[in-house]
Amino acid sequence: MMTTSSALDDCLDTSHNENSSTTGTLTSWARLANITDHKSWMNEIQHNGHKPDDWLFYLNYIEDNCGVQNQHEKLLYMDQAYRKARENIPMENNQTNQALATIFLNSAQVKLNLGSQGKARYLLRYARANFKCIPRVHLAAAQFELDQGDKAKCISILEKANAICPNERKFSVALQRARAGLETLVDRKETEVITGPKPVSESVSKLALPESLGVVQQKQQETDTQCSQTDSSQGGGFKHASNSAFTRVPSINGDGAPPGPSAHGVGHIQSTPVQRIRTGQYSTGSALSIDRLNSASGFKRPGSCSRTTRPPQRVMRQKLVLKKGGTSEDDDEDEEEDIGSLENGVKPLETSPTESSVQSQVPAHLSVITEDGDSGIAVATPPTDDLKETAASNSKFSFPAGPERLTEPKRMDSKELEKPQIPPQQVGQDQTDNPSTSLSRPPGHVDVPLQMASSVPPSVQLPLQSQPPVQSQPPVMCKQPVVSHSVPERKDQIHIKGVTYTIIKVIGKGGSSKVYQVLHEDSKKIFAVKYVDLECSDHQIVQSYKNEITVLRRLQNKEPIIKLYDFEITPSHIYLVMECGSIDLASFLRKKRVVKDDILFYWRQMLTAVQCIHDEGIIHRDLKPANFLFVEGSLKLIDFGIANAIQSDKTSVTRESQVGTLNYMSPETIQGSDGSQGNGSSNMKINCKSDVWSLGCILYYIIYGKTPFQSITNTMMKLQAICNKDYQIHFPDVGDPLLTDVVKSCLVRDVRKRPSIKDLLSHPYVSSRNVSKESPKPVATMNDSEVMNLMSKLNTNHSSSPRSLELAMALQKYLGSHSDGHRQGKENRHPLQDVNTNGQSHKGNNPMSMFFSD
Numbered sequence: 097m098m099t100t101s102s103a104l105d106d107c108l109d110t111s112h113n114e115n116s117s118t119t120g121t122l123t124s125w126a127r128l129a130n131i132t133d134h135k136s137w138m139n140e141i142q143h144n145g146h147k148p149d150d151w152l153f154y155l156n157y158i159e160d161n162c163g164v165q166n167q168h169e170k171l172l173y174m175d176q177a178y179r180k181a182r183e184n185i186p187m188e189n190n191q192t193n194q195a196l197a198t199i200f201l202n203s204a205q206v207k208l209n210l211g212s213q214g215k216a217r218y219l220l221r222y223a224r225a226n227f228k229c230i231p232r233v234h235l236a237a238a239q240f241e242l243d244q245g246d247k248a249k250c251i252s253i254l255e256k257a258n259a260i261c262p263n264e265r266k267f268s269v270a271l272q273r274a275r276a277g278l279e280t281l282v283d284r285k286e287t288e289v290i291t292g293p294k295p296v297s298e299s300v301s302k303l304a305l306p307e308s309l310g311v312v313q314q315k316q317q318e319t320d321t322q323c324s325q326t327d328s329s330q331g332g333g334f335k336h337a338s339n340s341a342f343t344r345v346p347s348i349n350g351d352g353a354p355p356g357p358s359a360h361g362v363g364h365i366q367s368t369p370v371q372r373i374r375t376g377q378y379s380t381g382s383a384l385s386i387d388r389l390n391s392a393s394g395f396k397r398p399g400s401c402s403r404t405t406r407p408p409q410r411v412m413r414q415k416l417v418l419k420k421g422g423t424s425e426d427d428d429e430d431e432e433e434d435i436g437s438l439e440n441g442v443k444p445l446e447t448s449p450t451e452s453s454v455q456s457q458v459p460a461h462l463s464v465i466t467e468d469g470d471s472g473i474a475v476a477t478p479p480t481d482d483l484k485e486t487a488a489s490n491s492k493f494s495f496p497a498g499p500e501r502l503t504e505p506k507r508m509d510s511k512e513l514e515k516p517q518i519p520p521q522q523v524g525q526d527q528t529d530n531p532s533t534s535l536s537r538p539p540g541h542v543d544v545p546l547q548m549a550s551s552v553p554p555s556v557q558l559p560l561q562s563q564p565p566v567q568s569q570p571p572v573m574c575k576q577p578v579v580s581h582s583v584p585e586r587k588d589q590i591h592i593k594g595v596t597y598t599i600i601k602v603i604g605k606g607g608s609s610k611v612y613q614v615l616h617e618d619s620k621k622i623f624a625v626k627y628v629d630l631e632c633s634d635h636q637i638v639q640s641y642k643n644e645i646t647v648l649r650r651l652q653n654k655e656p657i658i659k660l661y662d663f664e665i666t667p668s669h670i671y672l673v674m675e676c677g678s679i680d681l682a683s684f685l686r687k688k689r690v691v692k693d694d695i696l697f698y699w700r701q702m703l704t705a706v707q708c709i710h711d712e713g714i715i716h717r718d719l720k721p722a723n724f725l726f727v728e729g730s731l732k733l734i735d736f737g738i739a740n741a742i743q744s745d746k747t748s749v750t751r752e753s754q755v756g757t758l759n760y761m762s763p764e765t766i767q768g769s770d771g772s773q774g775n776g777s778s779n780m781k782i783n784c785k786s787d788v789w790s791l792g793c794i795l796y797y798i799i800y801g802k803t804p805f806q807s808i809t810n811t812m813m814k815l816q817a818i819c820n821k822d823y824q825i826h827f828p829d830v831g832d833p834l835l836t837d838v839v840k841s842c843l844v845r846d847v848r849k850r851p852s853i854k855d856l857l858s859h860p861y862v863s864s865r866n867v868s869k870e871s872p873k874p875v876a877t878m879n880d881s882e883v884m885n886l887m888s889k890l891n892t893n894h895s896s897s898p899r900s901l902e903l904a905m906a907l908q909k910y911l912g913s914h915s916d917g918h919r920q921g922k923e924n925r926h927p928l929q930d931v932n933t934n935g936q937s938h939k940g941n942n943p944m945s946m947f948f949s950d
């Protein structure tokens with residue numbers, strides 16, 4: 097069997113050879129069809145000027161004849177092939193070309209089958225923007241959104257399409273169907289009428305296609321209305337296509353010869369989205385999706401479910417409340433922006449952000465080189481090529497086997513399906529309801545029964561420590577929550593495993609993540625929810641977040657580690673429900689210069705936290721102030737994205753890439769192994785002492801207000817300075833020799849001479865002094881307007897319900913709990929801290945009063 101990459105190399109990465117014996121000699125597809133040598137075929141396509149029809153013919157041929165048996169590999173293979181096609185076919189003058197539109201739709205289908213909804217969506221947007229007058233493109237995009245559970249977006253797409261082609265009856269029909277809550281935008285019956293293909297390109301139409309090539313006799317179904325913008329100069333234009341109709345995709349020819357173009361090539365081109373996109377033929381999709389594929393747009397979910405076991409039920413994925421960028425205020429506006437920007441420059445898709453440039457979104461600690469305070473820099477890891485990326489994006493669905501494998505989805509029986517649907521607030525997005533998938537529900541959490549109550553037992557709340565190992569399923573569309581479309585979703589809410597959280601505000605941002613402060617309405621407690629958009633993250637990033645979950649779970653019995661209460665992983669996103677801290681050390685230090693007396697408090701807390709993870713054989717590798725968080729006055733460690741576990745029989749880990757934040761990065765991480773001057777090798781051994789260096793940099797920053805190498809702005813010079821033993825770090829006198837000694841010892845370049853955390857804890861600076869009783873505690877960082885905002889949200893959403901009072905009380909309690917013992921003056925106190933338990937404000941203008949006046 098050919099391997100994906102070599103096959104692609106052989107078949108696709110061919111450069112045109114002017115002297116090729118085939119070039120210029122093969123003038124018809126009849127001859128071309130006899131070419132078994134892909135290189136020659138490529139030459140021919142290139143010679144013909146990368147016509148979409150030629151490409152489509154070729155793509156259909158290789159789909160059937162590439163020899164790749166493994167379905168997943170075949171998808172990867174076809175993904176690459178479609179990408180090549182998209183890259184090579186000029187968009188100019190092809191915007192009414194049906195073959196090219198089909199290539200885009202098929203590309204989206206492949207992406208979807210590979211589990212990349214985001215990329216599928218992007219391709220569809222691109223197609224909509226560029227093939228404005230091809231109705232099936234809009235219908236397919238609308239169907240896609242409907243399948244994703246976003247009826248509003250589906251309708252919006254159809255309305256826009258309708259505005260472009262007002263006479264297109266399909267749009268009005270589809271709109272009616274969408275509004276009526278039907279699953280498919282086109283009547284399924286219509287799809288059963290198979291009509292004859294219409295040749296698209298002249299070269300193709302010249303061919304008389306023998307029936308032996310698999311052409312199915314088809315009949316005209318319905319004449320499409322024509323769009324006024326049809327470019328009739330194009331063979332594959334809408335006008336032309338409107339006369340073509342539904343086709344059936346024939347099976348592979350018995351003799352293995354390429355099918356006739358009308359059958360396999362342009363035969364794909366449908367006049368409506370009611371088509372079967374051939375790539376779906378070997379999809380691992382569920383029966384449901386295949387059913388949908390046949391009956392609707394041709395777009396279906398990537399499936400890992402059994403083909404045969406799922407009833408053809410209406411199973412919709414709940415619309416994500418949070419989108420890339422964190423808000424979903426107006427998805428459609430976002431979309432218009434995308435389309436607009438794409439329209440401005442019609443170009444091959446390789447320039448799209450979700451394709452080759454996806455690596456530009458790698459977070460700072462992975463590859464972005466910046467020189468700004470805590471963000472620091474990291475040494476870039478090489479971008480993955482599209483194939484790897486695709487494989488990677490797929491591999492994110494194969495979450496680690498063993499303890500993290502989720503269970504098989506529960507199935508609904510027909511009775512359950514008939515049950516009335518419940519509002520989305522009561523429906524989780526999780527792929528499973530297995531209680532063991534949850535670490536521990538937030539305190540006070542009561543699981544809301546799902547609609548499939550009889551088949552899915554309610555989650556059982558288990559204490560974290562006694563929790564059985566989390567099992568995972570490939571987080572691909574196995575069990576979808578059922579979402580009522582009659583109840584509008586709240587955009588200020590996040591639903592995680594059936595639990596609703598109200599967003600209070602954004603409290604942090606990482607490379608690909610956003611952290612929200614949320615209110616869990618049932619327990620009335622505040623949590624932090626980290627949201628990671630996987631659709632726009634590359635493999636490495638996805639892995640880092642999964643790594644974070646794995647490491648965090650392992651460390652949950654450690655006090656100085658942030659608590660992880662729950663998490664949810666789907667192909668499109670990750671949610672982590674954590675305890676909420678008030679402020680990270682970086683933000684705190686930016687606001688407040690630490691007085692010398694407090695340094696020991698912070699230092700000891702940091703040492704204790706890091707000792708905890710070292711005891712567990714884990715190296716954090718990205719210690720920096722932003723990764724220490726104040727939680728009720730204590731510093732806790734967060735962000736274990738690049739943390740590494742050391743094998744029990746080893747003392748270090750070997751890394752293939754350099755990661756971390758440069759201002760805090762140890763010399764050995766930068767240069768080579770074990771602190772010796774490196775030879776540029778990309779393999780490096782790092783051990784726990786690497787974290788000690790980073791801690792030294794943090795301590796230095798606390799003492800002197802800058803990191804040791806911060807003043808060197810040139811990246812290369814900084815790298816050299818960190819590694820260069822002759823480069824002297826300055827340690828100005830601060831009047832505390834012990835403190836100076838500690839920080840000096842941490843910043844020794846020779847790893848062997850650098851102390852361990854244990855050594856540092858027994859250093860006289862730490863061991864011989866007491867921390868003052870009243871430890872510094874930063875207050876919660878919610879300002880008046882944020883509180884007002886939350887209050888008004890609660891007020892609006894629960895309109896005079898007694899709940900609003902409860903929630904307000906919870907908020908008050910939360911803020912109160914963060915106010916004790918802090919050292920800030922009264923002038924910095926939050927007004928709510930002055931609210932007494934009766935809800936009466938000591939101040940006149942308390943935002944809580946609106947609730948208490950109830």
Ligand SMILES: Nc1ncnc2c1ncn2[C@@H]1O[C@H](COP(=O)(O)OP(=O)(O)OP(=O)(O)O)[C@@H](O)[C@H]1O
Nearest residue numbers: 459604605606607609611624674676677680722735
């Ligand atoms: N549990 C929490 N409570 C309060 N704030 C938090 C919490 N977790 C994270 N934050 C805030 O969000 C910021 C980003 O979080 P985090 O570092 O975990 O994200 P990340 O995507 O891993 O970031 P990076 O790209 O730097 O690795 C933190 O610096 C902190 O300010």
